[in-house]
Amino acid sequence: MDLFEAIEKRFSNRKFLEKQISDEGLSKILKAGMQAPVGRGKYEDMHITVIQNKDLLDEISSLADRSVFYNAPTLVIISARDDGHGLDKENSACVAMNTLLAATALGLGSIYLNLVIGLIKEHKEVLNKLNLPKEFIPIVGVGLGYADGSHFKEHSIEIDYM
Numbered sequence: 001m002d003l004f005e006a007i008e009k010r011f012s013n014r015k016f017l018e019k020q021i022s023d024e025g026l027s028k029i030l031k032a033g034m035q036a037p038v039g040r041g042k043y044e045d046m047h048i049t050v051i052q053n054k055d056l057l058d059e060i061s062s063l064a065d066r067s068v069f070y071n072a073p074t075l076v077i078i079s080a081r082d083d084g085h086g087l088d089k090e091n092s093a094c095v096a097m098n099t100l101l102a103a104t105a106l107g108l109g110s111i112y113l114n115l116v117i118g119l120i121k122e123h124k125e126v127l128n129k130l131n132l133p134k135e136f137i138p139i140v141g142v143g144l145g146y147a148d149g150s151h152f153k154e155h156s157i158e159i160d161y162m
């Protein structure tokens with residue numbers, strides 16, 4: 001699938017099948033994440049956590065009374081260390097976006113997740129289980145897995161040409 005097709009097919013998947021993604025697919029997706037642009041080229045200020053452990057996923061799931069990652073069998077947490085330039089959110093979003101498109105290109109479902117991050121940060125016992133390096137803060141979650149159907153919607157954003 002070429003890039004434009006992946007962009008056209010990507011959607012936020014909120015219904016995952018139980019089937020886990022392959023290690024090979026995961027590795028391609030993570031590599032795509034690492035190829036994202038990062039402000040000042042400070043890749044050492046970024047960290048990726050892959051959660052596939054069912055017990056930990058269930059524990060995170062149980063933190064809220066509504067679904068925050070839709071039972072995605074793979075939950076990727078992108079964390080960053082703010083070096084004073086305030087680029088941690090932008091950098092994490094860039095990394096996340098590459099993973100979403102790579103997942104789509106591999107025929108997988110994916111979703112950008114914000115709510116799950118707030119929950120993890122509120123629950124220190126879960127945050128500690130991520131074992132993040134010192135000063136790193138979780139910024140973006142990405143859910144990955146096989147989608148149960150497509151929910152693609154076309155969007156538009158107003159453009160001014162000057």
Ligand SMILES: Cc1cc2nc3c(=O)[nH]c(=O)nc-3n(C[C@H](O)[C@H](O)[C@H](O)COP(=O)(O)O)c2cc1C
Nearest residue numbers: 010011012013014111112113114115116151152153
């Ligand atoms: C910064 C950001 C935060 C988001 N957080 C969540 C979230 O916590 N839960 C969720 O279900 N979707 C979340 N989304 C997905 C958006 O709702 C979704 O991208 C948007 O509605 C457009 O739909 P589409 O991705 O299917 O094209 C988030 C997207 C972005 C970019």
